[in-house]
Amino acid sequence: MKFISKTLAEITSFISASIYTEKYASLNGLMQKIDARAKLVIVLAFIFLAVYTSSIWVLAFLFTIAIILSISSRISIRHYMSRVLLFIPLFTSIVAIPSIFSFITPGEGIISFFGVSITYEGVRAALFLIARVTAAVSFSILLITTTRWNELMNAMLFFKIPKIFVMIAEMSYRYIFLLLYSFQNMMLSAKSRAVSGIGATKAWKIYAPIMGAMFIKTHEMHEKVYLSMLSRGYGVEIKGNSRKMRIDIGSTAAIAAAFLTVIAVYMIL
Amino acid sequence: MNEIVMADNISYTYPNGTVAIEDISLTICRGESVAIVGPNGGGKSTLLLVLSLLLPPDKGSITFMNERIDRKKFENEAYMRKFRKRIGIVFQEPDVQLFSSTVYDDIAFAPIHFGWNEEKIKDKVNNVMKELGIEHIAERHPYELSGGEKRLATIASVMVYSPDIIFLDEPTSNLDYESKELVIKAINSMKEKRKTVVVATHDMEIIPEIAERMIVLNRRIIKDDSMDNISPEDMGAVWGKKAIKFFEFFMEQRHKN
């Protein structure tokens, strides 16, 4: 349980740090100037290229573009790098470890011990996988740090994502905090009640009702959140910062530039 | 006519069977200022939610601005939206009302959803923040605020669209004297603009300053009268003997003013 309460605190601060970065979305940088719908298209184009390519150079090039774009969008490079690298590439690396060995990827051995060897092909494949994941993630993080959530939601509506999905996304995003905080309080109250060194059944008897109660309490709170949203004009349609439907020239140019880059890179490399 | 909201014999029962309010009939007129008092669990919050057209009463009916709101209208949110911009409600728990990533966004939530243009939104949001003295927290995350700052932010998020009637559920709980003054000032400025103000509160010291009429509620209406006709004994009936003295003192203050 100690493990859980510690990770919970970490996850909470990680999520709040991530969502808190809407502060970058309101800066006056390059990506922030581009319409959310255009940005979505651009980012998807780059991600598709990252997934489609079989050249490590293309991946390196894409990662460089992402970094340049983030710098010209005034995102702190430290913040950006930690968001991109800390989570997914790290997990992918752990997941990819077995693939460097000869029993997964046979090939030319680099070193061997106890009858297994690390192969050149294996290391290459693992690095390639990690590079691909990193390149793709660097673009989704770029999108989310430079776009306000409600603008992204409006973009989704524009691309005909059904309203109910967008509405639930809108609300669920806002609820994540509340839920994490009630989780945390639950752990605290459980801690204050539980005596140390209890057995699994006893722990279950203590934690299960607390969890159930928390669930219902959180739900009751959410019902009120929903009412408070309704009372302030919330409806099925989500209004952003009243952006026009027309895409401005700058954003059109950005889409064109992005597509030209993608095509050029694909042809050349 | 002058009535803004009328309740005719309404009751509300929560899904778990708790009867929160029963057989309530009352009329609130334009420009009135009403305090709703009563013990914990007396149904104050529930009554505010029902009067602000967020919970449908399961018995009786509500008439808002001369329009009878029946069950069918209640369930049609698109239809109900025309009333939303006329009604404001500040919830008892600030956390349910603050969910954006900055205080500014929370205050701008209603104006954005009512479809105002960007200029106007900026203008009004900044004005209301100034009025409540919370400009310095505009870019902060609501979860990092103190209880009092949260309270002021929620009041701002409703005052910003200047609804005709505003319901405040314990607006001064958690506040220090300075912030309390700000809230009272805000309520009084709404009253000056001929807005209708309904406040549920346990804070006896603010009642004489903000309300002309008082409703004592304990599931049913115990008393509903102008402040001048409320005696300290009425208060004693709700809160016990201690309250009598306390209330006498504040009524004296009121008469002095």
Added chain:
Amino acid sequence: MHIPDGYLGPITCVVMFIIMLPVWWYAAKWAKERLSSRAIPMLAMLSSFSFVVMMFNWPVPDGTTAHMVGGTLIAIILGPWAAVIGVSVALMIQAFFFGDGGITAFGANAFNMAFVLPFAGYLMYRALLKFFNSDDVRARAIAAGVAAYIAINVAALAAAIEFGVQPYIAKGYCPYGIEVAVPAMLFAHLTTAGPVAAVVTAGVVAYIYKYRPDLMEVK
């Protein structure tokens, strides 16, 4: 269970999206006609619940990650089509905010966790209640726990098959063949994520059924 970008070849990505399109379309239609407005905050909360529990994940070498999803829970409370919406939304927020689960693999991830999982869980739950021939709290809790356990493993199996076939159909993507991926994923989910899902789902279903049965949209 989140498949990242770069694990699935382009064809698999596209095929999974094509499979999911009618599912999403029908779920939206279902919600419009059948989901009561009272259930909307509940679904949003369950979606954020799913988001949060999926954040507690650990990497599975030879596979992807293991964690509970909450899809069976949503299916039991609000019905499987609501679960399609709730889990898809949670996955989408994760893909955008943390890059957890690739954007190109979104179709596949949604197929496994937002479609296969809740339907497997829901059908199992119904079948078990019928088998127990009782629907008191105890029966519901046990049925919910077992259903959640089985459903998460079915979903993990589906994910393992999807990336396990890559070495045969798309070189340069997932390096693990089926013979490696399936045992790795199943082992992790049978021993860790599965029990967690069973205990949490059983606990929450029992509590809600006992104290707030009105919240169960599916009776």
